[in-house]
Amino acid sequence: MLQPYACLPDASRGRLFPENMSTFRSPFQRDRDRIIHSSAFRRLKHKTQVFVEHEGDYYRTRLTHTIEVAQVARTISGALGLNTDLAEAVALAHDLGHPPFGHTGEDALAILMEPFGGFDHNAQALRIVTRLERHYAGFDGLNLTWETLEGIAKHNGPVDPPWNYALAEVNGLWDLELGTNASAEAQVAAVADDCAYNHHDLHDGLRAGLFTEEDLCGLPVIGECFAEVDRLHPGLEPMRRRHEALRRVFGVMVEDVISVAQNRLAALQPRSVDDIRHMDGPIIRFSKPLYQNLKAIKSFLFQRMYRAPTVIEERRRVTKMVNALFPLFLNRPDLLPEDWQGDAGKARGDEIELARVVLDYVAGMTDRFAIQEYHRLIDPDL
Numbered sequence: 001m002l003q004p005y006a007c008l009p010d011a012s013r014g015r016l017f018p019e020n021m022s023t024f025r026s027p028f029q030r031d032r033d034r035i036i037h038s039s040a041f042r043r044l045k046h047k048t049q050v051f052v053e054h055e056g057d058y059y060r061t062r063l064t065h066t067i068e069v070a071q072v073a074r075t076i077s078g079a080l081g082l083n084t085d086l087a088e089a090v091a092l093a094h095d096l097g098h099p100p101f102g103h104t105g106e107d108a109l110a111i112l113m114e115p116f117g118g119f120d121h122n123a124q125a126l127r128i129v130t131r132l133e134r135h136y137a138g139f140d141g142l143n144l145t146w147e148t149l150e151g152i153a154k155h156n157g158p159v160d161p162p163w164n165y166a167l168a169e170v171n172g173l174w175d176l177e178l179g180t181n182a183s184a185e186a187q188v189a190a191v192a193d194d195c196a197y198n199h200h201d202l203h204d205g206l207r208a209g210l211f212t213e214e215d216l217c218g219l220p221v222i223g224e225c226f227a228e229v230d231r232l233h234p235g236l237e238p239m240r241r242r243h244e245a246l247r248r249v250f251g252v253m254v255e256d257v258i259s260v261a262q263n264r265l266a267a268l269q270p271r272s273v274d275d276i277r278h279m280d281g282p283i284i285r286f287s288k289p290l291y292q293n294l295k296a297i298k299s300f301l302f303q304r305m306y307r308a309p310t311v312i313e314e315r316r317r318v319t320k321m322v323n324a325l326f327p328l329f330l331n332r333p334d335l336l337p338e339d340w341q342g343d344a345g346k347a348r349g350d351e352i353e354l355a356r357v358v359l360d361y362v363a364g365m366t367d368r369f370a371i372q373e374y375h376r377l378i379d380p381d382l
């Protein structure tokens, strides 16, 4: 029961390298499956969401975060009559480009790559799915449909020139119409990301003892959710109380997005996905009041969690590792593994190209592999 403004699989603009249709799966289901079967997807298991991978088995990793984003994306897109397979595919791919140690690794690599064209996890995701996965006989990358690539490239909104390194390359091969909105499905994946991490970072921060339920009760939305649980279930055991309250916070976000979209779709009556692409702003977003409340929650999380003293200490340690690994391989490309020597050899004499090869290798590392390599090659004691 897809709406006319959904991305219809039969109307897909296809793949850069033409392939026969799958017997059992639509093009977007096939994209989703290729993403799940990629090496970069498996590596998300050992990459930081907020806490470095080895800090505790309970906390979210980039993989469990991604699975939660995909689940929310399916719910929202299904409720709106959008293509759930495409929303899921974009959600599953959205963090593929995260380097080891998440945003901390990204900040370090962005500085190191400044002289060589920069680094950004969204750009890197696109590079992975178009170039770095090398498992198919006929092409590099996953040969995803135009719609999935468009979604990965524009899920955070239209992109103006100058485009980053990966967008420029992909857009040179295939016009992704970067200046327009993404499909509603890709917009759903972007908002599902916010819903997922606003919810699970609260859980993980509580679990880590970075703040308490009482601290959260002073925040908009969350305070009301705890009050409702206390009213309905007085004396509830603490962990159940927490779960009940935070699942209500999740519900508030998801219902808000769906209701804003339903109202806007009813008012604007888009007849096709191209109408969505050319609208003034995104169709999928939080209402203004909830957006303001979420800003307060995000700023609390930033201060109390993403920049908590223990997290800052770990940031310092892992930044030191990235800052040492990247220049080491740049100066000694012979230390790269055998299967990277081909690319390094082709880049010889071209400083920018070699830096990109080294970047692809270092950014592809998991947290634990980066730590292991640092200990092996640089300092066993850090």
Ligand SMILES: Nc1nc2c(ncn2[C@H]2C[C@H](O)[C@@H](COP(=O)(O)OP(=O)(O)OP(=O)(O)O)O2)c(=O)[nH]1
Residues within 6 Å of the ligand: 049, 050, 094, 095, 102, 103, 104, 122, 156, 190, 193, 197, 201, 306
């Ligand atoms: N923004 C930000 N997030 C951080 C930092 N440290 C840890 N995190 C965590 C908090 C969230 O769980 C998550 C947010 O990052 P994502 O890559 O999922 O979303 P973001 O909106 O930054 O990027 P994207 O939508 O993928 O372009 O990372 C940090 O220094 N800055």
